[in-house]
Amino acid sequence: MSSMLETLAGQLIVSVQADEGSPLRDTQQIVALCRAALLGGAGGLRLRSAPDVAAVRAITAVPIIGLTKQSHLGSPVYITATPGEAHDIAAAGADLVAFDATDLPRPFSVAELTGAIHEAGALAMADISTLEEAQAAYAAGADIVSTTMSGYTPHSPQQDAPDFELMVQLRAAGLTFVAEGRLNTPELAVLARQLGAHAVVVGSAITRPDVVTSWFARALRADQP
Numbered sequence: 001m002s003s004m005l006e007t008l009a010g011q012l013i014v015s016v017q018a019d020e021g022s023p024l025r026d027t028q029q030i031v032a033l034c035r036a037a038l039l040g041g042a043g044g045l046r047l048r049s050a051p052d053v054a055a056v057r058a059i060t061a062v063p064i065i066g067l068t069k070q071s072h073l074g075s076p077v078y079i080t081a082t083p084g085e086a087h088d089i090a091a092a093g094a095d096l097v098a099f100d101a102t103d104l105p106r107p108f109s110v111a112e113l114t115g116a117i118h119e120a121g122a123l124a125m126a127d128i129s130t131l132e133e134a135q136a137a138y139a140a141g142a143d144i145v146s147t148t149m150s151g152y153t154p155h156s157p158q159q160d161a162p163d164f165e166l167m168v169q170l171r172a173a174g175l176t177f178v179a180e181g182r183l184n185t186p187e188l189a190v191l192a193r194q195l196g197a198h199a200v201v202v203g204s205a206i207t208r209p210d211v212v213t214s215w216f217a218r219a220l221r222a223d224q225p
């Protein structure tokens with residue numbers, strides 16, 4: 001395992017990527033959110049554009065996982081779908097580039113993306129939704145897989161909870177993995193570690209106050225007599 005991945009062992013990686021339409025979708029706001037996450041003990045950051053990666057790179061040495069989110073005609077794959085995007089994210093200063101490694105129709109193969117990421121000097125994090133996708137991603141040169149896409153492909157379980165079953169399968173197959181997706185409480189993050197996750201990524205519960213507010217508002221509305 002590379003020393004960069006060893007640095008991430010047991011760490012909380014905070015995903016800081018306000019969506020289009022969010023009042024926080026602005027690089028300076030992203031930098032402020034990252035500063036707050038670092039103050040709280042984040043050991044890594046996951047960011048979604050080259051300008052965000054470059055701005056955050058300037059304020060911290062912690063490992064940065066970078067990605068793009070962009071749609072491509074005729075493909076449902078939106079996380080770093082092309083070698084050009086992978087190159088831009090690495091050039092902006094990301095240590096790892098996350099990319100979609102699911103079985104969905106894609107403009108470029110997983111091997112083409114891992115090749116481009118390595119050529120740009122970064123490590124390749126494959127966002128997967130099943131055990132089979134994880135195995136295929138490692139065979140195609142990925143350095144690490146993350147459970148990011150479970151619940152977001154039609155062939156993975158659609159659920160509000162994290163995909164702990166997938167984590168159990170990945171561990172049983174002897175595959176190193178990062179746990180990611182709907183790990184919305186410290187207890188769920190600890191459970192993911194106990195199930196063998198190398199590191200844990202938390203996004204919405206820390207950096208999407210609009211989403212967290214909706215959890216509370218919905219719960220209170222549902223409880224009206």
Ligand SMILES: CC(=O)N[C@H](C=O)[C@@H](O)[C@H](O)[C@H](O)COP(=O)(O)O
Nearest residue numbers: 015148152180181182183202203204
């Ligand atoms: C599916 C997809 O596009 N996930 C994205 C991947 O980068 C982010 O929007 C998520 O916030 C991230 O995966 C962390 O997950 P959660 O926000 O549930 O803690």
